[in-house]
Amino acid sequence: MKTLVIIAHPKYDNSMTQAFLKSCQKDIDSVDLLVLDREYPNYDFDVKKEQKRLIKYERIIFQFPLYWYSAPAILKKYQDDVLTRNFTYKDEYGCLDGKELGIVTTLGEPIHHYHDGGDEAFTIDEIMKPYHALAHKAGMKFLPIFSISQFNYLTEHGKVKLLVRYRSYLTNSHLNSFKSEQLWYLEQLQLIREHISEDKKAGMDMLLDQIQSNYDKLDELNWELSMIKEKEDE
Amino acid sequence: MTDKSWFDKEVDKLKLDEVSFTTRSILERTKFLVREQDKRIQQLQDELDGRTWSPDKW
Numbered sequence: 001m002k003t004l005v006i007i008a009h010p011k012y013d014n015s016m017t018q019a020f021l022k023s024c025q026k027d028i029d030s031v032d033l034l035v036l037d038r039e040y041p042n043y044d045f046d047v048k049k050e051q052k053r054l055i056k057y058e059r060i061i062f063q064f065p066l067y068w069y070s071a072p073a074i075l076k077k078y079q080d081d082v083l084t085r086n087f088t089y090k091d092e093y094g095c096l097d098g099k100e101l102g103i104v105t106t107l108g109e110p111i112h113h114y115h116d117g118g119d120e121a122f123t124i125d126e127i128m129k130p131y132h133a134l135a136h137k138a139g140m141k142f143l144p145i146f147s148i149s150q151f152n153y154l155t156e157h158g159k160v161k162l163l164v165r166y167r168s169y170l171t172n173s174h175l176n177s178f179k180s181e182q183l184w185y186l187e188q189l190q191l192i193r194e195h196i197s198e199d200k201k202a203g204m205d206m207l208l209d210q211i212q213s214n215y216d217k218l219d220e221l222n223w224e225l226s227m228i229k230e231k232e233d234e
Numbered sequence: 235m236t237d238k239s240w241f242d243k244e245v246d247k248l249k250l251d252e253v254s255f256t257t258r259s260i261l262e263r264t265k266f267l268v269r270e271q272d273k274r275i276q277q278l279q280d281e282l283d284g285r286t287w288s289p290d291k292w
Binding site: 023024027159160161163164167178181182185188189192195196200203204206207210211214215217218221222224225228229232 | 236241244245247248252255256257258259260261262263264267268270271272274275278279281282285286
């Protein structure tokens, strides 16, 4: 699966959050970044080039800081220019049909402010509805929204967690599945194993065996349970 | 089920001298992965026991 992260950020080069996110995925070959503010500082999009680019990816992510409950203007202009009717509508050429659309948004406010009755009054899911509508119109699967709140206040442990969640958001093929999450970790550890020193490989193999053995046990228990449930239905 | 202290120690050994923050982070989070696996294994075993020994079947 190939993922394209389309970034809209007027101060991209000065953003600590964006620098961190960039460093989280720089070793992944299947992920590419498109920084709109760098590529098109005058908002003058090469529509054909960008449409051809979109076709190459299965997962497309819009990544941006939340400005007045929406993305910075350049992303809207990109949508208006590049996502033409024929290209996008699933009942026209449907060039995005079957792909996935994800949102990574960074917030200056605490996430608990984004609730009914909270300081911001609306949830992030409500604020992002226009993107969900776009995905729907294009026949794309809309992914759970990935929000990052107050990055500058994150502890070391918070950054560790964020890094892994973000990498998973970009590369895990089934985001809502624990089965897929386990397979994703096994794959990540296998990649690490290729690069660690020989004296550490045996330790890594033991970890991989333990995770795999737990995975198999869960699989077996789920199967047994499904058999019992099937009998109960008879 | 996983021997947590053994697993965590092995993870910490692998993290030692590791310079890549990405690698250290993924290794660290595997501790939480196996805890979640263990929790789910226990839940499924309990559910299986409950369904197998249901009074409806006595």
